[in-house]
Amino acid sequence: MGAPNSKLSFEREKKIINWLNDIKNIAQEIYLMGDVFDFWFEYKTVVPKGYVRLLGKLAELADSGIPIYCFTGNHDMWMWDYFPKELGIPIIKEPQIKYFSGKKFLIGHGDGLGPGDNAYKFLKQFFKSKICQWLFKWIHPDIGIGIANYFSSKSRSANEIPDQTFLGEEKEWLIVYCKEYLKKDASIDYFIFGHRHLPLDIQLNEKSRYINLGEWIKSCTYAEFDGENVSLKKY
Numbered sequence: 001m002g003a004p005n006s007k008l009s010f011e012r013e014k015k016i017i018n019w020l021n022d023i024k025n026i027a028q029e030i031y032l033m034g035d036v037f038d039f040w041f042e043y044k045t046v047v048p049k050g051y052v053r054l055l056g057k058l059a060e061l062a063d064s065g066i067p068i069y070c071f072t073g074n075h076d077m078w079m080w081d082y083f084p085k086e087l088g089i090p091i092i093k094e095p096q097i098k099y100f101s102g103k104k105f106l107i108g109h110g111d112g113l114g115p116g117d118n119a120y121k122f123l124k125q126f127f128k129s130k131i132c133q134w135l136f137k138w139i140h141p142d143i144g145i146g147i148a149n150y151f152s153s154k155s156r157s158a159n160e161i162p163d164q165t166f167l168g169e170e171k172e173w174l175i176v177y178c179k180e181y182l183k184k185d186a187s188i189d190y191f192i193f194g195h196r197h198l199p200l201d202i203q204l205n206e207k208s209r210y211i212n213l214g215e216w217i218k219s220c221t222y223a224e225f226d227g228e229n230v231s232l233k234k235y
Helices: 006-023 052-063 082-087 118-127 130-137 141-163 173-184
Strands: 030-032 068-071 096-100 103-108 190-193 199-203 209-213 221-225 230-234
Touching: 006 052, 052 068, 052 082, 118 130, 173 190, 173 209, 199 230, 209 221, 209 230
Parallel strands: 030 068, 103 190, 190 209
Antiparallel strands: 096 103, 199 209, 221 230
């Protein structure tokens, strides 16, 4: 949400709400896998402008008894207690092992995993630091969020073509990460990640699959587990 501008973001927001309405009668749990927002920072008493309809719909579904979990991504890593307190949605910051119908899942946003991307990994540690967060909160929201949105748009522009190109299994960092992970734990049935803005469904071996969810700016893809198999679907 928020990218590339408020008008297109608003149209996407309505589409996501339609999707949530379509799945609310069959969903047992819903996982939002990070980068839900182009930028999010939780000031103590200020909520970022916009996204009211989406937040309201998520609260409605959570209140109806559907467990919803939100992972932080590299664009919205500064999420803390607003979702848990106001919407009843836990915030998760690290990959998690989950079991569904006898299948073992490793799910997470995916940023910073695997080899390479050392510059980002360094910046992520800085952004996660209490000092960085304390300093940023003293910037007026109009200025701070404006600066963040500017750099976020620059990052999107620089990575738009690579994000839409499959690099090959040996160069896709998350695939490399999954294969290395299987060497120490071969019991994973599904690796489910976001971050990589490209829908991917890769068979890693006879048992394990890597699925990347893609994004909702162009592809509008999501994964659904029916109790037997995971399917990558387009809305």
